Amino acid sequence: MAPEGEHYQPKDAVKAAISGTMVTGGAGALVSAVQNSLSKRNLGAWGIFTRTGSTIGIFAAVGGTYEFARLASANLREKDDSYNTALGGFLAGSVMGLRHGTTPAILGLGALAAVVMSAYDYTGGSLSGFKKDKDLDEFERKEALRKNRRRPIQETISELGEGRGIYGPGYDERRRERIKEKYGIDVPAKS
Numbered sequence: 249m250a251p252e253g254e255h256y257q258p259k260d261a262v263k264a265a266i267s268g269t270m271v272t273g274g275a276g277a278l279v280s281a282v283q284n285s286l287s288k289r290n291l292g293a294w295g296i297f298t299r300t301g302s303t304i305g306i307f308a309a310v311g312g313t314y315e316f317a318r319l320a321s322a323n324l325r326e327k328d329d330s331y332n333t334a335l336g337g338f339l340a341g342s343v344m345g346l347r348h349g350t351t352p353a354i355l356g357l358g359a360l361a362a363v364v365m366s367a368y369d370y371t372g373g374s375l376s377g378f379k380k381d382k383d384l385d386e387f388e389r390k391e392a393l394r395k396n397r398r399r400p401i402q403e404t405i406s407e408l409g410e411g412r413g414i415y416g417p418g419y420d421e422r423r424r425e426r427i428k429e430k431y432g433i434d435v436p437a438k439s
Contacts, residue, residue: 256326261319268315269308276307306347314340314365330370337365 283300284291291299318336322328341361345354405416424435 256322256328258323258326259319261316261323264319265312265316269312272311273304273308275311276304279307280304302347306344309343310340313343330366333369334362334366338362340365 277296280296280300280303283303284295287295287299297304314336316336317339318332321335322332325332338358338361340358342354342358344361345357348354348357401414401416404414408414410416410419420438424437427433427435
């Protein structure tokens with residue numbers, strides 16, 4: 249969401265719609281090819297376009313509609329926020345509903361796509377959540393978290409015991425003594 253006070257820069261909705269149509273149309277062609285290859289009858293190579301070609305058209309129409317509606321509403325409202333994404337999602341979902349041919353499907357898929365897309369946009373457009381500080385490097389942030397939660401080695405050894413990659417200072421000498429007492433074998437010291 250755009251902070252208040254910033255001036256909105258209009259974006260080219262037609263160019264974005266063409267780009268979205270091409271990208272999602274390519275994805276639709278891939279899905280259509282998979283549908284064609286999984287059919288029980290041999291449809292041939294042109295079956296991608298003749299039998300399952302409507303998939304390409306639906307995908308392309310959904311992508312182009314979403315991009316155009318989102319940017320056109322942003323240009324008209326002069327705001328870049330989640331409402332634009334909701335409107336684009338509703339129209340794109342409605343295009344998906346047109347395939348079923350019923351009004352409930354059109355409205356239902358439109359509402360579903362609007363809610364999902366606007367929620368994704370509102371939460372920062374990331375499945376991992378918001379970035380805490382854009383100036384702080386992610387590696388440095390994780391190192392600070394590791395140092396903040398680091399426990400002393402003696403506490404870890406007292407809870408888990410030695411072994412499995414956890415060894416305290418003087419472990420080699422204690423091991424040599426245990427082996428000498430239990431089995432009578434002299435283990436040479438590591439150099």
